[in-house]
Amino acid sequence: MTESLSNQSPVRAMIVRAWREPLVHFLLIGALLFVGILAARSLQRPVVRIDAQELGQLAGYWSTQMQRDPTNEELQGIIHERVDEEVLAREALSLGLDKDDMIVRRRLAQKMTFASEDTANLPEPDAATLMAFFEKTKADYQAPPRVTFRHQFFNSDRGKDQALARANAALGKVSSGQGTSLGEPFLLPLGYSDASLIDLNKDYGQDFAGALLTAPLNQWSGPIASAYGFHLIKVDSRVSAKTPTLDEARSDVLSAYQEQARKARNAAFLDGLRKKYRVEISGIPQTVLK
């Protein structure tokens, strides 16, 4: 051993000596710490991760646009672009660039609305709930009055008074049983069975439709003015406006119930949100007030 010690080169001796030096210990430890911290920092950097699925999707879009698959180089470019987009977006967020940006705000609000809106069908209401809803909205399901009647037409394009006179003369005749149809040809039907007052309103005007509701039954009466001329009318039967029972209107009532339930739910959600905030509006600009 001594032999070997005595054979030591001066350099080696120096290293050995330095190894024992506390200053060197200090420097070495410092360097290690430095490298360690660097490594730790690098591990702590936020990660931009693009998984195989997203990469596949991106490459897919590229292919549909270009009508071929990207080369490796082009794939690198796609990745690059995606990474840039991500880091730019994150930097923008960290700088608060999303604040006071109408586009960003609208998109977020839209996403939130979408996420909160219940698009699935709501559970069926129980019998009592549906009945209560129906009682409240009954008027919506009312069926219009319906009329069964015939009429005779007298065109007034060539003079109102003459048409009225013809109609009155005809009324006298049909009332006393002389002849049945003394009117003129008419482009719309001359008789209606169980016709809805809504349709008659639309086709003849309100005066005519209204007269059908009050005219005496089973006898000719008139003349009544319409949008076309004068008419004699004979009402055979009338069914007044009718409100159906829940059973008769069930499917309509159910869909109306669900529609309003969905709306109510969405409104309640927004209401709840609004309550979490205090709204302050600091004046309305002059330009809006005019």
Next chain:
Amino acid sequence: MGYRWRTTAGSLTALAVVLAAFPGSTAGSGSALTGPSAAKAAVGAKKVTPPSRLPGYNTERNAYFGDLHVHTKLSFDAYIFNVRASPDDAYRFAKGETLGHSSGFNIRLSGGPLDFVAVTDHSEYIGALQEAADTNSPLNKLPIVDGLFSTNPVNIGAAFSRIIEAMGNNTLPKEFSDKRIASKAWKEIRDSAERHNDPGRFTTFVGYEFTSAPDGRNLHRNVIFKNAKVPELPYSAVQSQDPENLWLQMETWRKAGVEALAIPHNMNGSDGLMYEQTRRDGRAMDKAYADLRMRNEPLAEMTQIKGTSETHPSLSPNDEWANFEIMESYIGRAKAITKFSGGYVRDALKAGILMQDNKGFNPFKFGFIGASDTHNAAPGSVEDRNYFSKVGRTDGMPERRGSIPAEGRKTWDVATPDPNGNLGRFQSWGASGLAGVWAEENSRDAIYTAMRRKETFATSGPRMRVRFFAAYDYPQNILKRSDLVTVAYRNGVPMGGDLMPSKGKAPQFILWAMRDPNSGYLQRAQIVKGWVQNGVAKEAVFDVACSDNLAVNPATGRCPDNGAMVDLSTCEPMRYKGDAEMRTLWRDPTFKPNQRAFYYARVLENPSCRWSTWDAIRNGTPPNPTLLPTIQERVWSSPIWYAPSL
């Protein structure tokens, strides 16, 4: 009126009516009467077997009004125009309910509910834009939609152009045609039509638009299905831009029991392509082609908001009323049309009879309907006094469609800049296009069958009714007979029909029109004739009935001016001008038995304010001096054809 009318089981029982002679009524008096005792007995009955005939059933047919061209948010472009209304909303609007417009006001039909409607969203990328607006969807990240969902109109416009262009040359990303998206939308359309179909009251059809436009030249057509039996997915222009392939697909469907017809529209935007005289692939037409086309396209939507395609002033220089709501631009962009022949129905009908003479077949033997083409989910919104145009927020406000001066100005001294020509296009659009059909009852079967036999008419919006029949021997007194319609059918053919060859006599035409009670009075009734003479197709317009006791001037063939006017400061028409009804029997004085011909009726109202004038009055500014202040609303019947031999 505060409440909505609904179908209920109670009213359904009333449908159980049987056809019976009404006591005391004259046989065949044009009456729609069905047995009242049966109707009464049925009311209150709990259960009835499905009725074979609906209320209002009329063997002599009723006029029903509808709209078979309606877009909702499921159409890619409507969604871009900020329209968020659904097919359900569209049907509700048609039934008279109020709907919110994307520009923030309420809209409602002032003329009352329609009788039938089909929602016909663009089948290309159906539902895809709604999907693309969802940031969770991969579609949202496609570069092509970049800016589309922003609030910046310039970016939206740029994205829209990009998408239209990509659609045109078929380079839209595949994601847009994702089958799952399309299936979901198609299901919504089918379900909605099913929900709202209410026989006897309101008829719906499942339909879609086949949106083909080679080089931007419009070949769009709507496909309307007879009933709920429809294909799994529409056949769209993504599969082929060639309409012939659509018809072949329809033939395949038909063999599988799926019955449909296609209705082309906006021939005016096709730059002559709609009625080109070769097949789309350049091959010559033949009889098989003509049969295929007519089997699948018996009708043409010849008027709609994007202009009326009856005829162009340059094609019909002798028709003083040819200049009606003419649009001379491509669809969706301000590129000028250069070729009018091939883009208008009268011209095509003429080309058709000429081809029949020369080659033995006629690929252009179609009837007429009108439709709105609303992209606001607002069927029937073609009322001049109640107009909000048709592409959502893009033209929802008067300023956006150029009917009032820009930026709150009170005069037209300063020209409004129109860099992309949109304003000019919107100004040239008309509040026009409604379908009329003569059908026994308001049901899918009856209305579809009427469309098949072309017993249809088109109006510029008002619900005017027109009857049109032809025969060789109508009784002299027919116009005064109470069985007019019975005899008209029995002895002749209605609109859409074919006259038998003449045995020497000239045909007679019954033209009978009735005003819309909510619109103006009638001014004149006309018959438009096209015929082949010495190998050349010709046309003429005959006035056949005049209002206000006036008579046709034999020298000019025209009614004298009835003096009807409109007060342009209120849009109030002059009172006591025009007729409620026009009824005439006309024998063609120029008829030659050896000349092939067609005839259709056109009836004009008195002048009334155009939508642009209504907009200006409401705004308190003068009407745009570059636009016509008034129009004459009108109705067109489908043609009746005459062939010299069978």
